[in-house]
Amino acid sequence: MRGKRERLLREMYAAMHARLGPSGWWPGETPLEVCVGAVLTQNTAWTNVTKAILRLRDAGVLASGQALLSLPEADMSELIRPAGFFRLKAVRLRNLLRFLDDACGFDFSVLAGQELDYLRPRLLNVSGIGPETADSVLLYAVGLPTFVVDAYTRRILHRHAMVPDDIPYHELRDVFMDVLEPDVPLYNEFHALLVRVAAQWCRARAPRCADCPLCPFLDGGGA
Template identity: 50%
Template sequence: MDRQKILLEYFRELSDSIGPCNWWPGETPFEIAVGAILVQNTNWANVEKAIKNLKAANGLTPAGLRKFSPDELQELIKPSGFFRMKAQRLDNFLAFLENNSAECITDLTDRDTSSLRQDLLSVNGIGPETADSILLYALNKPVFVVDAYTRRIFNRHMLIPEDIAYEELQDFFMDVLEEDVDLYNEYHALLVVTAKRWCKKSNPDCDNCPLRRFLEN
């Protein structure tokens, strides 16, 4: 199997069918990082409501976020669900920035990607998908983000096992694709759209999916 060729063919098919996704939505890198934490275990529509609340309260900067009491922060992010847990995770993220003498996440841009990823993973509440989303979308680091959608699509196409580990699934892409932030960004976004629109968890619409021809081969 020429994995590089197959993955690029999938990308081109999705890109031609769906068009640019312009993902991740966010006006600043810090807002993107906050969104990556808030989107855990919920959908983006709920995160948008929480982001809107934070923005209205001038809370989408490190200094702005720090001014809230725990109760105030929980109320503002309540639409995202698991608001007590996520408020603590945001506090943990702020502490991470402070411990690294960073006024904002962009102060860490020049750090080595691998070591920065390990430091992010050491923050309680930041797992591989969240860390990689921050690296790719907030800091423009060439890290391919994978998720349950990625796993679902490529397992159904019999290219990966269902129980593949996160790092192994990530390597499935990064081992053969060029280190390209724009490619990684758009590829992940296209897979998310595909999973939500056609390759649904239940009742997938394979007949209308742009990737249907790959199932026929």
């Protein structure tokens, strides 16, 4: 029965929102920047990504997709070095930029008019773009209603005994999308709240369950 899971997810959302308020969170100033961040943040912390983005901004190459594309790969690697896996990510970012260039010429409103089920597989077909990166681009840069799942999401739901630890990406995504109506602001805010809870309370080591907004939903946490 999944009416129970639906109620639980909505209550968790409400609890986080009540404690933390609206996040107003967007992982970048522009859609282009969101795409850059989506690649750079693969398997790395946001603090590192921020440094890399700043370096790109200061170098003036973040102004347009063309500027980024015309940057030699060696220069790109060096600029994004703080984000880690920098040679790999320079290639992956280039792949994504090339895709965006010929899919829409960096006019993201064109992509916003396309079907999620059409665009998502195409994005996943780009080498270096996996499900999380694709969903992050689709939700935050394009504005299509796909739920972004990450290690934080997995950890929080697993610790609340809602999913197995090794649940595949698409199944975890379905946990949300099977139950939540397609709603970009809702998906945006839900993900943002999970990220904030994971960072401040549901940390990988030394979690602070006692005063976590999701404490009431813990096994034996009352309610």
